[in-house]
Amino acid sequence: MWKLPETSGCLDNHLLERLGIQLNEVLSGDKEVVFSGGEPLLYDGITKIIKIYSREGLRVGMASNGVLIDSKKAKDLADAGLKNIQISFDSLYPDTHDFLRGVAGSHERVLKAAQYLNVYRDTLTVCAQTVISGRNIDEIIDTVQFVKDSKCFSHISFMAVTAPFFALLENNWQEHKEFTFLWPQDPEKTDSVINRLIEMKDEGYPIANPVSHLELFREYFHNPGVRKSGSSCHLGDNVVSVDPLGDLRLCCSTGPLGNINRSRLLDILRGSEVEDLRAKMRSCDKTCNALVNCFFKEQ
């Protein structure tokens, strides 16, 4: 994604500030809003927006690479009312993390960020976000142990590596020589790592994923193309996504239902096609990585 030009689209600051009220109208339950990117801390005025949303009673979270968080930024975010932050942390070993992130020194900065944020742990959950890949599979267990011992993070949450954005390949992307290093090559080893994670979870290690999610990873690494049978997509009923151009979607492979620059959220979600799309999504049986990672839901 970082290869794209900076002009690729940016939501209007004033619009985002005013969107809190609209979000309150359309969200229910925990009313969770997650800022992601790119790197959301590169968005000017994000702290102010978090403050406004928190005041609105929304539960605000963020996914960040952590590199831009110093002690002041940590305080600002906590003061603004941020409830949950997922910091990318690919290994306890600096070389691995810095290699995967493509930036020297990022490991050190991430750990510092976690420490700064951890000061506010009473109100802010700081979670390590680790993408399981071929490059760190041998270090996963040590990384969990580190998260438990160091107390920088409250939890560790795992994702499974999928085709990078703009990988140009969809089928068997992991077999192309550019990407083979990202894919865990030894299925037995991968199984044993994931089995151990499941044990550790049972033993009380702070692993955020439910056991069934870890089991799904095990299956995914054996056969990335196959959708877990019997699972139906819940995204249409639970999640809306808005991209930097303001387009709102329920499903990442369908067209936008509307644009928040032009329409109110409530009006978009009351649109005539929305229920049809939701029904279609519930019975969709296509292979989709969205359900493997961020949007996994226990059956």
Added chain:
Amino acid sequence: MRIKQCDLVVTENCCLRCKMCHIWKHKRDDEQVLLDEYLRFFDSLRDFSREPVQIQFVGGEPLLKKGLLDLIGHACGKGFSTTMTTNGFLVDRNAVEMLKESGLQTLGFSLESMKKEKHDFLRGTNGAYERVMKALEYFSEYHSPDIFIATIINGQNLDDLAELAEWVNVNRRLDFIYFQAVMQPFGTKENEEWFKDEEFKFLWPDADKASEVLDKLIHLKSSSYKINNQLAQLESFKSYFRDPGTFIKKRTKCNLGKDAVTVLPDGNIFLCLAMEPIGNIKADRIEDAWSSEKAERVRGKIANCRNNCKLMINCFFEEEKKECQVLDA
């Protein structure tokens, strides 16, 4: 009558913010065609068409389409000739290697000027020139695919066109340059007088100056420069810039609907984008869509269409046939 050319608009998303095309402002992909559905489409196109078929991968920016190389690879494997046009922004060393491996035969890069500031201005993105030049440099290390330059003649680059043609001519890695005339930007409200609009008039060239530059290009083309436009097309650009309102195909009828289809990202198949689709590759086999009642209806409309359509001057230019005098023996 069989299909010879298929324009596959794989995505309408784009990473640049060009002045000559505004699709990026609001056009977003509708429900996309899945990889497998594309592959089935290629299979049915292969079965249907006895002649060689050219598939053009276009966008938006086609490299933003996930799985694009699976598509190109499959199309090449099926024996189609394949072409793609890109703005080059995302073509890094890795992409170059993968494009080469995919079997793609011809790759076009959009380049508006050899002056960095001007290209970046027209493409609405800093660094666009540098990236496209870097991409061309990477490709200079390989013999395939064939590479051409695509340039839109407009009010901002008239002075740079001859330089571009010269540069292409001496660059051994480049096969040719292809010029198009600026049209009303895609994704803006239709307006016959668009070029007088405050927002766009900087794109419209002075007619006299355009004629002068086009004469120069015609001269270069006649001197065997690597310019891929027909002489007649360069001539017709002159009259288009002089009077875009009256430019229209006069004698020959529109050639759309005879041997080419365009497929949009939602899978809809068109003979002419200004008319209704004749089917959708997700649901219809191409031979059924091609000979459907809908298709016949659209062909009838195309035959009678007298719209002042700018497509005829660019992608679908066809020299008007001279009326032959048949002499008695």
